[in-house]
Amino acid sequence: MSVIYDRVALIGLGLIAGSMAHAMREAGLAREITGFARSEATRQTAREIGLCDRVCDSAAEAVEAADLIVLAVPVGAMGEVAAEIAPHLKPGATLTDVGSVKQAVIEAVAPHIPAGVHFIPGHPLAGTEHSGPRSGFAGLFRNRWWLLTPLPDSDADAVARLSDLVRAIGAKTDRMDPAHHDLVLAVTSHAPHLIAYTMVGVADHLRRVTDEEVIQYSAAGFRDFTRIAASDPTMWRDVFLHNREATLDILGRFTEELFMLQRAIRMGDGQQLFDYFTRTRAIRRGIIEAGQDTEAPDFGRAPGVTKPA
Amino acid sequence: MSVIYDRVALIGLGLIAGSMAHAMREAGLAREITGFARSEATRQTAREIGLCDRVCDSAAEAVEAADLIVLAVPVGAMGEVAAEIAPHLKPGATLTDVGSVKQAVIEAVAPHIPAGVHFIPGHPLAGTEHSGPRSGFAGLFRNRWWLLTPLPDSDADAVARLSDLVRAIGAKTDRMDPAHHDLVLAVTSHAPHLIAYTMVGVADHLRRVTDEEVIQYSAAGFRDFTRIAASDPTMWRDVFLHNREATLDILGRFTEELFMLQRAIRMGDGQQLFDYFTRTRAIRRGIIEAGQDTEAPDFGRAPGVTKPA
Numbered sequence: 001m002s003v004i005y006d007r008v009a010l011i012g013l014g015l016i017a018g019s020m021a022h023a024m025r026e027a028g029l030a031r032e033i034t035g036f037a038r039s040e041a042t043r044q045t046a047r048e049i050g051l052c053d054r055v056c057d058s059a060a061e062a063v064e065a066a067d068l069i070v071l072a073v074p075v076g077a078m079g080e081v082a083a084e085i086a087p088h089l090k091p092g093a094t095l096t097d098v099g100s101v102k103q104a105v106i107e108a109v110a111p112h113i114p115a116g117v118h119f120i121p122g123h124p125l126a127g128t129e130h131s132g133p134r135s136g137f138a139g140l141f142r143n144r145w146w147l148l149t150p151l152p153d154s155d156a157d158a159v160a161r162l163s164d165l166v167r168a169i170g171a172k173t174d175r176m177d178p179a180h181h182d183l184v185l186a187v188t189s190h191a192p193h194l195i196a197y198t199m200v201g202v203a204d205h206l207r208r209v210t211d212e213e214v215i216q217y218s219a220a221g222f223r224d225f226t227r228i229a230a231s232d233p234t235m236w237r238d239v240f241l242h243n244r245e246a247t248l249d250i251l252g253r254f255t256e257e258l259f260m261l262q263r264a265i266r267m268g269d270g271q272q273l274f275d276y277f278t279r280t281r282a283i284r285r286g287i288i289e290a291g292q293d294t295e296a297p298d299f300g301r302a303p304g305v306t307k308p309a
Numbered sequence: 310m311s312v313i314y315d316r317v318a319l320i321g322l323g324l325i326a327g328s329m330a331h332a333m334r335e336a337g338l339a340r341e342i343t344g345f346a347r348s349e350a351t352r353q354t355a356r357e358i359g360l361c362d363r364v365c366d367s368a369a370e371a372v373e374a375a376d377l378i379v380l381a382v383p384v385g386a387m388g389e390v391a392a393e394i395a396p397h398l399k400p401g402a403t404l405t406d407v408g409s410v411k412q413a414v415i416e417a418v419a420p421h422i423p424a425g426v427h428f429i430p431g432h433p434l435a436g437t438e439h440s441g442p443r444s445g446f447a448g449l450f451r452n453r454w455w456l457l458t459p460l461p462d463s464d465a466d467a468v469a470r471l472s473d474l475v476r477a478i479g480a481k482t483d484r485m486d487p488a489h490h491d492l493v494l495a496v497t498s499h500a501p502h503l504i505a506y507t508m509v510g511v512a513d514h515l516r517r518v519t520d521e522e523v524i525q526y527s528a529a530g531f532r533d534f535t536r537i538a539a540s541d542p543t544m545w546r547d548v549f550l551h552n553r554e555a556t557l558d559i560l561g562r563f564t565e566e567l568f569m570l571q572r573a574i575r576m577g578d579g580q581q582l583f584d585y586f587t588r589t590r591a592i593r594r595g596i597i598e599a600g601q602d603t604e605a606p607d608f609g610r611a612p613g614v615t616k617p618a
Contacts, residue, residue, distance in 0.1 A: 076579075187523050194574075200593075226596050227533070258564070290527070
């Protein structure tokens with residue numbers, strides 16, 4: 001693989017930026033990778049594990065002479081960081097972000113970007129429930145989608161080059177309208193996360209009633225919710241606050257639907273429940289066919305448990 | 310390992326019974342395993358893959374002379390099956406079930422059980438999103454809990470012997486009061502499943518709006534919900550109808566909690582969201598410490614993706 005950007009600056013050194021660093025190094029996609037994180041502890045860890053070629057003590061220093069700048073901070077911090085680095089951006093450079101929300105990031109970042117710098121918003125649909133500079137790994141993006149939401153005046157060559165990087169990292173890429181992105185992600189990610197957080201919160205109350213048994217006997221279902229609900233609190237707070245309308249819209253639909261099923265349970269309407277559950281099963285099939293998950297029986301996961309072929 | 314029951318009869322040949330058959334054979338825990346399933350197709354498949362030593366064409370025939378009878382049918386079918394086999398049960402035999410709900414099963418089954426037969430209700434907290442006679446595997450119960458909810462007059466020796474079998478199959482076992490079981494499981498399993506079904510249903514509506522993108526770009530969060538919501542529709546219909554009160558109670562608490570978080574989003578109360586998400590993260594920690602899940606970053610799962618040590 002050949003170098004795609006001479007110098008890449010990563011602003012924020014968590015799971016996504018860290019995984020990008022590993023992946024770009026593994027494939028030799030950048031000549032130098034600089035990094036900056038607001039927290040001194042994070043910078044220290046990044047230096048210890050050699051995450052970047054150079055960890056800088058200011059964002060301004062990190063972006064100096066960079067050809068690609070990646071904003072990998074919580075959505076709510078994007079605007080401030082953009083304002084801070086704007087005067088130090090090299091003409092002709094490309095600036096992208098990896099935020100889970102696109103409209104709010106564009107509104108916060110775009111006004112700061114000087115003419116001659118290409119701002120191309122993006123969102124890798126990849127992650128784990130872990131966070132921080134030690135959580136990254138080169139394979140995170142392999143076979144995952146990395147959506148780009150270019151602006152109407154985005155430079156075509158700059159978009160193509162960023163797409164090349166994304167593909168070289170192992171991801172599949174597609175372009176989407178920012179507002180549409182925010183709706184699709186509200187359904188596939190944001191609302192499910194809030195729901196998982198909520199269910200785990202309910203269990204937390206009941207933990208006292210049940211004398212820790214809720215944790216002890218945590219079964220498939222709840223166990224998967226806790227995994228989701230272990231995701232980074234700052235990141236998710238910002239996602240909900242910045243994709244407010246779409247998330248509330250989906251949650252409204254969710255509640256209506258839940259009430260209908262609750263009523264079916266109360267009324268003993270087994271047919272309605274059965275029909276509903278049969279429909280949802282088909283969706284799972286679609287996701288496996290789309291390559292977004294595997295068919296391996298994950299509920300049975302435990303050390304040493306494998307299904308015979 | 311030595312034989313624990315001479316003859317074991319499995320009534321219902323789905324994921325749980327099939328996995329029991331594999332596990333008992335692997336460890337040589339039964340001299341003969343008979344099986345019955347209501348569906349001719351299931352019996353045919355079970356014969357083809359040699360799931361049991363003998364697949365019978367009636368439940369009565371299957372339980373003939375059996376020392377242990379396992380009811381592994383949907384919760385709503387337990388009473389009828391119990392009535393059918395009751396006249397054919399051998400005095401001194403043990404009858405257990407693997408239903409996800411205990412009070413309703415006890416009410417439905419116990420009245421049919423003749424004196425001299427030991428009815429010991431049970432519930433293995435194990436499963437995958439797959440079902441049917443081909444879905445079983447010997448390792449399903451390894452390291453999982455298998456709760457027993459003996460009745461006040463249950464024979465201590467019979468309970469001890471069944472516990473031996475459960476442990477020999479690889480599970481951990483504990484005893485619980487049936488009503489308490491139903492509450493704990495409503496929190497850890499039943500309510501989360503209904504919520505997952507609901508969210509996937511909402512996505513199904515939006516699939517048309519978003520032109521299949523909801524499936525195409527299914528991210529962590531939703532993807533995990535679809536896995537849960539792919540579980541067997543009949544089994545889950547029966548669970549909700551038969552653990553109605555506890556499930557509705559938990560769903561009521563869930564809705565209250567969700568409304569509070571929705572309000573925080575609407576009002577832009579980031580502190581409340583952050584605090585809530587920080588608390589739920591701690592619960593995940595508890596589940597990993599209790600050995601109910603592993604710390605491996607599951608969200609990144611994809612063929613060939615592993616995290617370097």
